[in-house]
Amino acid sequence: MFNSDIFNFMKPKNELENQGEWAESRPFIPDELWVKCPACKNMILTSDLEDNLKVCSKCGHHFRTNARYRINITVDEDSFKEMDADLVSENILDFPEYTRKLKTSKMSSGENESVICGTAEIEGSKTVLCVMDSSFMMGSMGTVTGEKITRAFEYATENNLPVIVFTVSGGARMQEGILSLMQMAKTSGAVKRHSDKGLLYITVLTDPTTGGVTASFAMEGDIILAEPKALIGFAGPRVIEQTIRQKLPKDFQTAEFLLEKGFVDAVVNRKDMKKTLSKLLKLHSKEGI
Amino acid sequence: MSAIDKVNAARANNRPTSIDYINKIFGDSFIELHGDRKFGDDKAIVGGIAKLNDMPVTVIGIEKGRNLKERMERNFGSAHPEGYRKALRLMKQAEKFRRPVICFVDTSGAYCGIGAEERGQGQAIAENLMEMMTLKTPILTILIGEGGSGGALALAVADEVWMLENAIYSVISPEGCASILWKDSSKTAEASECLKITSQDLFSMGVIERIIREPKDLDSKLFDGLKHIIAQTVSKKLEQPIDVLLDNRYNRFRKFGKDSATYLRNDE
Numbered sequence: 226m227f228n229s230d231i232f233n234f235m236k237p238k239n240e241l242e243n244q245g246e247w248a249e250s251r252p253f254i255p256d257e258l259w260v261k262c263p264a265c266k267n268m269i270l271t272s273d274l275e276d277n278l279k280v281c282s283k284c285g286h287h288f289r290t291n292a293r294y295r296i297n298i299t300v301d302e303d304s305f306k307e308m309d310a311d312l313v314s315e316n317i318l319d320f321p322e323y324t325r326k327l328k329t330s331k332m333s334s335g336e337n338e339s340v341i342c343g344t345a346e347i348e349g350s351k352t353v354l355c356v357m358d359s360s361f362m363m364g365s366m367g368t369v370t371g372e373k374i375t376r377a378f379e380y381a382t383e384n385n386l387p388v389i390v391f392t393v394s395g396g397a398r399m400q401e402g403i404l405s406l407m408q409m410a411k412t413s414g415a416v417k418r419h420s421d422k423g424l425l426y427i428t429v430l431t432d433p434t435t436g437g438v439t440a441s442f443a444m445e446g447d448i449i450l451a452e453p454k455a456l457i458g459f460a461g462p463r464v465i466e467q468t469i470r471q472k473l474p475k476d477f478q479t480a481e482f483l484l485e486k487g488f489v490d491a492v493v494n495r496k497d498m499k500k501t502l503s504k505l506l507k508l509h510s511k512e513g514i
Numbered sequence: 515m516s517a518i519d520k521v522n523a524a525r526a527n528n529r530p531t532s533i534d535y536i537n538k539i540f541g542d543s544f545i546e547l548h549g550d551r552k553f554g555d556d557k558a559i560v561g562g563i564a565k566l567n568d569m570p571v572t573v574i575g576i577e578k579g580r581n582l583k584e585r586m587e588r589n590f591g592s593a594h595p596e597g598y599r600k601a602l603r604l605m606k607q608a609e610k611f612r613r614p615v616i617c618f619v620d621t622s623g624a625y626c627g628i629g630a631e632e633r634g635q636g637q638a639i640a641e642n643l644m645e646m647m648t649l650k651t652p653i654l655t656i657l658i659g660e661g662g663s664g665g666a667l668a669l670a671v672a673d674e675v676w677m678l679e680n681a682i683y684s685v686i687s688p689e690g691c692a693s694i695l696w697k698d699s700s701k702t703a704e705a706s707e708c709l710k711i712t713s714q715d716l717f718s719m720g721v722i723e724r725i726i727r728e729p730k731d732l733d734s735k736l737f738d739g740l741k742h743i744i745a746q747t748v749s750k751k752l753e754q755p756i757d758v759l760l761d762n763r764y765n766r767f768r769k770f771g772k773d774s775a776t777y778l779r780n781d782e
């Protein structure tokens with residue numbers, strides 16, 4: 226089947242080729258009056274979509290949202306206190322185009338990095354909250370992403386707080402080379418220390434969560450929730466198709482698929498997310514409300 | 515040697531694989547132990563117990579196979595979740611019996627396929643990263659060929675990580691990087707340079723503690739020397755109090771990004 230000469234071309238593909246899968250899929254930007262639902266193809270009034278938590282009222286499709294919107298619909302009003310907001314990445318490896326990419330990402334997303342961290346209250350329960358943002362370099366994990374998440378966990382460990390992380394990521398950030406990979410170990414270490422102190426960690430996987438984030442803190446929660454139909458995987462579907470040279474089964478790598486395979490605790494609709502998180506936080510609170 | 519030369523050397527079919535290292539360093543003291551106790555036995559990862567001089571150690575290696583038949587059997591060293599779970603099982607066993615863990619890494623990456631996803635490739639790697647960080651016994655990892663991203667890191671959350679001179683360690687394959695960056699997968703040489711994947715680059719970034727010089731032919735001199743420094747290093751680590759060992763391990767990884775992150779200056 227194989228011979229050693231063609232081996233180099235036919236070797237199994239791996240997660241290294243995973244990046245960029247999502248490069249061209251832009252997050253939803255509400256700059257028009259009407260928007261077409263990618264799932265049911267109906268036209269929806271943008272303002273209706275905004276009022277409905279960016280969920281299609283016809284078919285229930287969950288549109289992608291940016292991190293600030295997510296925080297707004299999840300936490301009690303004015304309770305979010307951001308940490309490390311002004312931490313920014315540098316082009317440490319002098320990687321081609323990276324300086325420019327960072328600049329354009331900052332401008333288009335309005336954020337300094339691919340994750341926003343802070344403390345917040347959810348129906349009165351205090352928690353540390355990290356929310357990734359797909360509009361910043363597709364939520365890729367650079368050293369600052371890893372640093373912010375690690376600091377958030379260290380803060381929570383020190384202050385006996387639970388942590389909730391909303392993930393969305395195309396994976397590691399190639400432009401930071403091996404230092405991006407090291408963030409997987411670094412964040413996992415911080416999660417472990419938090420866990421060893423008996424503290425609660427909830428992850429909410431949103432569309433899409435892949436690569437190095439899936440292979441680290443996204444899958445390390447005590448409780449793992451996911452939004453309906455969110456794509457969740459280690460390798461991206463295109464990479465897998467290229468590797469195995471066949472079409473993937475329908476619903477492969479969706480939140481529902483992971484639920485069936487035993488890797489997600491519950492698939493939760495966006496409208497029920499705040500309530501669900503609040504319930505879980507209260508069930509783990511030391512005061513036992 | 516340029517970065518692309520090293521990529522080719524690291525992938526060369528005649529390069530010694532983990533089994534060669536295990537045979538040459540531990541001889542017939544090695545007893546292979548199979549299976550993850552959950553799903554199956556992944557032949558892409560070899561593990562077991564051996565004696566290093568008089569010291570029992572747990573040895574785990576990602577195995578690419580030494581000829582075409584073996585390579586196909588071992589899925590070219592691309593492990594499935596059960597491979598990483600087998601490795602973790604053996605590490606937990608090592609912890610129980612206070613044996614040091616020695617890992618040999620040689621993989622283009624964790625496997626991407628339907629079964630791998632169905633059985634939680636991401637979850638398996640994530641669990642290894644988390645558990646290795648606090649495993650109460652010394653861990654030493656040696657990258658002998660390709661260190662392909664998360665699939666390599668899943669055996670490299672160690673107290674020390676060493677690299678053969680011509681091994682590589684990277685977050686993405688040069689081909690993958692080139693096709694994203696320049697939409698041209700043939701520009702692997704340029705991508706190899708940009709990614710900083712050679713042992714020299716990684717040593718200067720503090721990602722590895724030691725470069726193992728490679729003689730022209732990877733012969734017994736190399737293995738004897740390696741055996742000696744492995745024994746010396748793990749015995750020293752064994753003497754450290756566990757909390758010191760684990761603090762050092764945490765900080766070993768904690769440092770990456772602490773310095774590179776800068777705060778926005780007000781004038782920006």
Ligand SMILES: [Zn+2]
Binds near residue numbers: 267283285
């Ligand atoms: Zn719809």
